[in-house]
Amino acid sequence: MSSKRKILFPTRIALILVMPALILYLFFNTWPMIFSIGIAFTDATQKNISPSPEAIDNWENAIRCAIDLRDKPEYKEKASGLVNSTVSSLMDVYGNLTGIKNYIEAGGDFLNTPLSYLRGLDRSVRTLMRVSEEFKMYFNCTELGYPTSISPISKEMLEKFDALSTLSGRLQNPGAYDNKTYYNEVVTGYNITIELVNYFKRLETDYEGYMNEFIASAQNELDSLQLKFIGLENFKKLFYDPRFYNSLYKTMLFVATSVPLKVGFGVLLALFYSSELLRGRRIMRALIIVPWAMPFLLSALTWKFLFIPNGQLGQLLGLNMNNREWDAFLVYNLFETWLAYPFIMTITQGALGGVPKEVIEASYIDGANAFTRLRKVIFPLIKKPVLVASISTTGASLQAFLVPLTLNGAGPTGYICAPFVGCTAGYMNEMLIVFGYYRVIIDQEYGYAASVYLVILAIILVYVTLWLKLLMEKGGK
Amino acid sequence: MVSVSLTILKITLTIIGVFIAVTIAYPLIYIVAQALIGKPTIIVSSFQQLLSYGVTFDNFIKTLQDPEFHTALRNSLIVASITVILAILVIIPSGYAFSRFEFLGKNTLLYYYLIVSQAGGGLGIIAVLAMYIFFLRLTAYGINIIQIWVLPLVYVSGLTPFQTWLIKSYFDQLPKELDEASFIDGADWFTIIFRVVLPASKAAFIIITIFAFMSAWGEFIIANILGLDTLGRYIYSKAVAGQAGMMRPGEFAAAALLYAIPMVILFTLSQKYIGEAYRLGMKG
Numbered sequence: 010m011s012s013k014r015k016i017l018f019p020t021r022i023a024l025i026l027v028m029p030a031l032i033l034y035l036f037f038n039t040w041p042m043i044f045s046i047g048i049a050f051t052d053a054t055q056k057n058i059s060p061s062p063e064a065i066d067n068w069e070n071a072i073r074c075a076i077d078l079r080d081k082p083e084y085k086e087k088a089s090g091l092v093n094s095t096v097s098s099l100m101d102v103y104g105n106l107t108g109i110k111n112y113i114e115a116g117g118d119f120l121n122t123p124l125s126y127l128r129g130l131d132r133s134v135r136t137l138m139r140v141s142e143e144f145k146m147y148f149n150c151t152e153l154g155y156p157t158s159i160s161p162i163s164k165e166m167l168e169k170f171d172a173l174s175t176l177s178g179r180l181q182n183p184g185a186y187d188n189k190t191y192y193n194e195v196v197t198g199y200n201i202t203i204e205l206v207n208y209f210k211r212l213e214t215d216y217e218g219y220m221n222e223f224i225a226s227a228q229n230e231l232d233s234l235q236l237k238f239i240g241l242e243n244f245k246k247l248f249y250d251p252r253f254y255n256s257l258y259k260t261m262l263f264v265a266t267s268v269p270l271k272v273g274f275g276v277l278l279a280l281f282y283s284s285e286l287l288r289g290r291r292i293m294r295a296l297i298i299v300p301w302a303m304p305f306l307l308s309a310l311t312w313k314f315l316f317i318p319n320g321q322l323g324q325l326l327g328l329n330m331n332n333r334e335w336d337a338f339l340v341y342n343l344f345e346t347w348l349a350y351p352f353i354m355t356i357t358q359g360a361l362g363g364v365p366k367e368v369i370e371a372s373y374i375d376g377a378n379a380f381t382r383l384r385k386v387i388f389p390l391i392k393k394p395v396l397v398a399s400i401s402t403t404g405a406s407l408q409a410f411l412v413p414l415t416l417n418g419a420g421p422t423g424y425i426c427a428p429f430v431g432c433t434a435g436y437m438n439e440m441l442i443v444f445g446y447y448r449v450i451i452d453q454e455y456g457y458a459a460s461v462y463l464v465i466l467a468i469i470l471v472y473v474t475l476w477l478k479l480l481m482e483k484g485g486k
Numbered sequence: 487m488v489s490v491s492l493t494i495l496k497i498t499l500t501i502i503g504v505f506i507a508v509t510i511a512y513p514l515i516y517i518v519a520q521a522l523i524g525k526p527t528i529i530v531s532s533f534q535q536l537l538s539y540g541v542t543f544d545n546f547i548k549t550l551q552d553p554e555f556h557t558a559l560r561n562s563l564i565v566a567s568i569t570v571i572l573a574i575l576v577i578i579p580s581g582y583a584f585s586r587f588e589f590l591g592k593n594t595l596l597y598y599y600l601i602v603s604q605a606g607g608g609l610g611i612i613a614v615l616a617m618y619i620f621f622l623r624l625t626a627y628g629i630n631i632i633q634i635w636v637l638p639l640v641y642v643s644g645l646t647p648f649q650t651w652l653i654k655s656y657f658d659q660l661p662k663e664l665d666e667a668s669f670i671d672g673a674d675w676f677t678i679i680f681r682v683v684l685p686a687s688k689a690a691f692i693i694i695t696i697f698a699f700m701s702a703w704g705e706f707i708i709a710n711i712l713g714l715d716t717l718g719r720y721i722y723s724k725a726v727a728g729q730a731g732m733m734r735p736g737e738f739a740a741a742a743l744l745y746a747i748p749m750v751i752l753f754t755l756s757q758k759y760i761g762e763a764y765r766l767g768m769k770g
Contacts, residue, residue: 037617038644048619289500309726321529321532449618
C-alpha cells in the first residue's frame with residue numbers, strides 16, 4: 010500500500026502543490042519573526058532602520074575628503090596659505106572694529122565715526138570675502154572628487170563671513186541708526202570677528218587635529234545611521250518599563266472581567282431564546298446575531314460615536330472614556346461582550362440541540378425545580394463545548410487589541426506607575442498587544458519594539474500550548 | 487387557570503425577549519440613523535434630531551462623490567479580487583496535497599499550521615509588526631515592497647494556516663478512491679486535476695472565496711500600518727483613529743455602511759458554509 014501511494018502520489022508533486030502557499034507564509038510571517046530576533050538585540054530606530062543610501066554616501070565621502078585634506082601635502086600647503094590670509098584679513102577687520110568701538114565708548118559721536126576706520130573695515134571685509142570664496146572653492150569636497158553636501162570647514166563659520174559683509178555695509182551709513190543700535194551693531198560684528206579669529210587660528214595652528222576631530226564626529230554620525238548590536242539592553246529596558254507591567258495588569262484584569270461577562274451572557278441568552286414560549290423567535294434570533302454580522306470596523310465606528318463623552322450613551326451613562334481610565338475600561342468590557350457573546354451563544358445552542366425541548370420548558374414553568382433541572386440536565390450537556398469555547402474566547406481577551414485601539418486608542422494618557430520600577434507617561438489602557446503595537450507605531454524604536462513583542466509572543470505561546478494540551482487531554486478521554 | 491398563567495408567562499417572556507434583542511441590535515439602528523440625518527456635522531444624541539433635521543440620503547450621495555472614497559473603493563476591490571484568486575491558486579492545491587500525499591515534514595507542518603491558526607489575533611498582529619520592520623529594513627537595501635500589490639500576498643499568507651486545514655479536512659471527506667482509480671487508469675495530472683479534483687471541490691472554492699474576500703475587504707490594520715489606501719484604511723484612519731469622523735459623522739457613518747454591504751451580503755449568503763467551515767476546522 011505504502012509503495013503504491015508513493016507511485017501514485019509522488020513527493021515531487023506534493024512539494025509543488027504545497028510550496029507556493031508555504032513560501033508565502035514563510036516569507037511574510039515566519040521569516041520576519043526570525044528576523045525580529047536579530048533586531049531585538051540592536052538599537053534599531055526610525056533613523057537607522059532604513060537610512061537613505063545617499064545619507065550614508067554623504068558622510069562616507071566627507072570622511073574620505075577630510076582624510077585627503079589632512080594627509081596630502083599639497084592640500085596642507087594650500088590650506089595653510091588660505092588660512093594665513095584669512096587670519097590676517099580677520100585681524101584687519103578686528104582692528105578696525107576695535108577702533109570704532111573704542112571711539113564710541115570714549116564718548117565720540119557715532120555720526121562722525123572716523124572715515125579711516127569705516128573705509129578700512131570695508132576694504133578688509135572685501136578681502137575676507139574673496140578669501141572665503143577661495144575657501145569655499147578649494148575645500149569643496151565635491152570639487153575634490155568626493156560628492157557630498159557636508160564640508161570639513163564649518164559651514165556656520167563660512168556663513169559668518171557673509172554676515173560680517175552685510176554688517177560692514179550697514180555700518181558705512183551711520184545716519185540710518187541711533188547711537189545705541191549703532192554701537193550694538195559694532196559689538197555684534199566685533200563678537201563675530203573674535204569667533205572667526207578663534208576658529209581660524211585653531212585651524213592654522215592645529216590643522217591636523219582639527220581634521221581628526223571632524224573625521225571623528227563624521228564617523229559618529231555615520232555610525233548612528235547603522236544598526237548596532239547592543240546585547241540585552243532592550244530586554245533590560247523592558248523589565249524596567251512601568252508600561253509593560255501596567256499592560257500585563259490591565260490585560261489580566263480584562264481577561265478576569267470580560268470572559269465571565271461574555272460566557273455568562275452567551276449561555277444565558279442561548280437558554281432564554283431556546284424557549285418555545287417565546288413568540289417571534291426567528292426575528293429575535295436575527296437581531297441578536299447582529300454583532301456577528303456587522304463588520305468589525307462598522308461596529309467600532311458605531312460604538313465610538315455612541316460612547317464618546319458627548320455621544321448618546323456616553324451622556325446617558327455619564328461615561329467619559331477619553332479622560333477617565335476606568336470608564337474606558339468599562340466600555341471595553343461592554344464592547345467585547347457585545348462582540349463575542351454570539352460565539353458562545355451559538356456553541357451553547359448547538360449543544361442544547363441535544364436537550365429535549367420539554368426539559369427546558371418544564372424548567373421554566375416549574376419555578377422551584379427550574380434551577381435543579383438546569384443544573385442536572387442542561388449543564389452537563391453544555392459543559393464541555395462551553396468550556397472549550399471559553400478557553401478560546403479567553404485567548405481573544407488575552408490578545409485584546411482592536412477593542413481598546415478603536416474605541417479610544419487605549420487611552421487616556423496619564424502617569425503610569427508600577428511598584429519598584431517607577432512612573433512614566435503613557436497610554437493607561439495599553440493591553441499587552443497594544444503595548445507592542447504602539448512601540449512600533451508611535452515610538453518607532455524598532456529594536457526595543459522587537460524585544461517587546463518577542464516577549465509577548467512567548468506569553469501567547471504559553472497560552473496556546475496550555476490550550477492545545479487541554480484539548481488533547483479532552484480528546485483523549 | 488394554568489393556561490392563563492402560561493399565556494401571561496409567554497407574553498412577559500416575549501416582551502423581555504424583544505427588549506433584549508432590540509438592545510443588542512441598537513448600535514445598528516443608531517448608525518443607520520446617524521447616516522440618514524439631515525445635518526451631517528452632528529453626532530446623533532437623540533432620535534428627535536431625526537425629526538428636527540429631517541431624513542435624507544445626502545450623506546450617501548456625498549460619500550459616493552468623494553474622490554478619496556473612489557480611490558479607496560477601487561483599491562479595495564482590486565486587492566480583494568486578487569486575494570481571492572491567489573488564495574484559490576495556492577491554498578486549494580496545498581490543502582489537497584496535505585490530504586492525499588505523504589511527504590517528509592508533513593505532520594510537522596500541519597502541526598505548525600495548527601498552532602499558529604489557533605493562537606489568535608495577537609500572534610497575527612505581532613507577525614505584521616515584524617513584517618513591517620522587515621519591510622523597512624529592506625528599503626535600506628533599495629528594495630521597496632510597501633506597495634499596494636503586496637497586500638494580497640500578505641493577506642493570503644495570513645489565511646494559509648487555517649484555510650489549509652479547512653481544505654485538507656474537506657478533501658479528507660471526499661473518497662480518495664476517485665483519484666486513485668484515475669491514476670491506475672493512466673490519467674495524467676492535467677486530467678486528474680481538471681476532470682476529477684476540481685469538479686468535486688466546488689464547496690472548497692466557495693469557502694475560500696468567501697473567507698478570502700471577507701478578510702481582504704474587512705482588513706484595515708495592515709493596510710494602515712503600511713499606509714496603503716484601502717476602503718478599510720480610509721474609514722479607520724479618518725474616522726476611528728482620526729478626527730475627521732467627529733467633524734463629518736454623517737458622511738463617515740454612510741461610508742462605513744456602504745463598506746459593510748458586501749460583507750453583510752456574503753455573511754448572509756454564506757451562513758451555511760461558514761458553519762460548515764468552522765465545523766471542519768474544529769474537527770481538524
